[in-house]
Amino acid sequence: MKLRNVDLNLLVTLRELLVERHVTRTADKLGITQPAMSAALARMRLLFDDPLLVRTSRGMILTQKAEQLLGQLDRALLDIENMLESPLDFDPATSRRTFTVIGTDFVEQFLLPALVVELARKAPAVNIVFKSPVSRMEALMSDGDIDLAIGFIPSAAQQLRTRVMIEDRYVCIARENHPSIRSDSISLDLYAELRHVQVFPFDANMYSTPIDMALHERGLVRHVELRQPSFVPLLSVVAFTDLIATVPARLASFGARTLPIKVYEPPLQLPKIVLSLYWHMRSHADEGHRWLRNFLVDLSQSLP
Structure with a gap:
């Protein structure tokens, strides 16, 4: 298969389809019609010589080939995004950026009071949106809807990066x-x-x-x-x-x-209970994201 014979937009569509596992929902997300989405899936099945998605009584599931492709697509599309985007400087003192973080109310209870105080001192215009845990964490992170998760998540997906934040017992x-x-x-x-x-x-x-x-x-x-x-x-x-x-x-x-x-x-x-930060590799090199990760680790380790 030669690269010049492949429509790279098809790979973006394939990645969304493998995450959603639903033709109509993916079509709505990408702003195309359901017949167009079905036609794209047919082209991708021909391209990879594999069904990719198989209908079962529990809904659509990925084939083994599709599972392999999903990880490869995440890495390939991230590399393309990084190639096309120039790095931006991040200054916490002046940034007005908003970060979305998920965690349990236990994390909120011990972290948020100190977080509000320290943000006002070091990054007064940075906003934090804190949300409760969700079941589709990895997909939301890969789409950029969630920046960080904080918690005790031993089964976190391999596509997520992690860093120990604090230990408890x-x-x-x-x-x-x-x-x-x-x-x-x-x-x-x-x-x-x-x-x-x-x-x-x-x-x-x-x-x-x-x-x-x-x-x-x-x-x-x-x-x-x-x-x-x-x-x-x-x-x-x-x-x-x-x-x-x-x-x-x-x-x-x-x-x-x-x-x-x-x-x-x-x-x-x-x-021990090991509370960690979790983030998608698409955010790993982002300067603002790196600042937030370091800020949260330093803050948590300074708490009594």
Whole structure:
């Protein structure tokens, strides 16, 4: 296949189609008709000698060839964009740029107060739009709709770059004068016996899996009575019920200062919680983006 025989615009269309996995939705996004999109897909199937998208009972799925192409297209189109765009200087003191960041309410609670203060001092015209976690994070990042994600996301896609921001640890919290906790510690058997509330951000189990795996190694299973998507409301649930929770220490400290909550060491060894920054490779060399990443890491590590 010779490059001069290929319409490079077709590669842009192919990349969007492989991300969306939906002909009509991709056509709307690119501003073309559905028949034109179907004709483009037919040309791409002929070009790559592969179906690319296959209809199933669960919707359209990518073929193995299409999965391979998606990563290659991301890198190739990024290189072309960088070649065509001249680098722009970024001065945080004068920039009026807006960055969109996603993270859980736990991240908001410990980071945003200091972020507002430091931005006013170092980058007064820079704006931050903070949003809740989303399931299509990688696609939104590749499209430029999201600049950064902050969190504990062990399963982040390979196309995303990452940098450790801060480390935390698990602790247990329960309401003061909990009827089943009669000392300053919780035994392992009592921990497994008590009823739990657990956070599942965007219905994912990254915060619960390490706990349940550690219990499984000891032949124990806990009873999670309540699952919820956010952290801060969990504090009130613990403060005013007999449910306990295992949460990041920073969140527990905040809860103990504001609600009738007591903090306990967990009765089993649990791994650290590593909060990281995640961004798409399309933003990696951007000067403003690099400044924001360094700014957030420095800020988080200066927090008590």
